Amino acid sequence: MIGEEIEVLYEVDSTNEFLKKNYKSFHDGAIVVAIKQTAGKGRMGRTWYSPEGGLWYSVLFKPKIHVNLHVYTKIFSIAIIEVLNKLRVKAYIKWPNDIYYNDKKLCGILAESVSLNDRVVAIVIGIGMNVNNEIPEELKQSAIVLKDIVKKKVKITYLLDEINKHAWNLLISYRNEPENITKIWKKHLVPREGEKIKVNNEGETVEGTVLKISDDMLYIDIGGKVIGVQSIHKVIE
Ligand code: BT5
Secondary structure, eight states: OOSSSEEEEEEESOHHHHHHHHGGGSOTTOEEEEEEESSOBOGGGOBOOOOTTSEEEEEEEOOSSOOOHHHHHHHHHHHHHHHHHHTTOOOEEETTTEEEETTEEEEEEEEEEEEETTEEEEEEEEEEEOSSOOOOGGGTTTBOOHHHHHTSOOOHHHHHHHHHHHHHHHHHHHHHOHHHHHHHHHHTEESOTTOEEEEEETTEEEEEEEEEEOSSEEEEEETTEEEEEETTSOBOO
């Protein structure tokens, strides 16, 4: 199960960092929730703004067999979309790992792993969702808060419990039918194959058409030349 073991911290630098440091003290499926983070982080050292009122937590996995990090990111993205759908919020997954509503970021996911002698010993999936929190002026154009979408405060514990339940069911279904997860993920994904997007290619913003989407690559046709954009590159639109 996910969240059977739970630690709630009033304040921590980052729940991902906390679990990466302390993974030995927790079981598979444990979660660490913070009321606020003082150094919440996104990918590639970016800052994740996480004041009181949001859902900021990390899940620990100690898989016995190797499972790619992308799988966990997909599973939690789908779980979050399913829970938001229950609240009648039509959110979508913006490639590779963001949850968006009306062109604005509602939630981000950060998947990390800890290795010992080349063996992955812990996987930490960090989830940050704007729920009842404020967002700073500089993010107002690009970010959104759940309470402003549904026009009322939403219970953090409800979201936490639902996301974990959905993610657990998806994880079990992944074991039996791995390709089904990719199918569901693609259904909620923006952009879709065939759509036009803008990407940052060698420092320049260029427009192209998405030819194919794989786990961690977008293949884009830019005027006849096909480039592979890895998830670490920034997709502009
Ligand atoms: C992400 O990174 O979207 C992953 C965010 C993961 C946060 C969770 S919270 C619990 C756990 N503990 C952590 O320390 N992290 C995880 P990325 O795609 O790199 O997006 C980062 C960018 O999103 C920033 O550069 C800002 O532009 C923007 N941003 C920062 N805070 C935001 C917020 N609260 N809401 C929306 N956008 C935000």
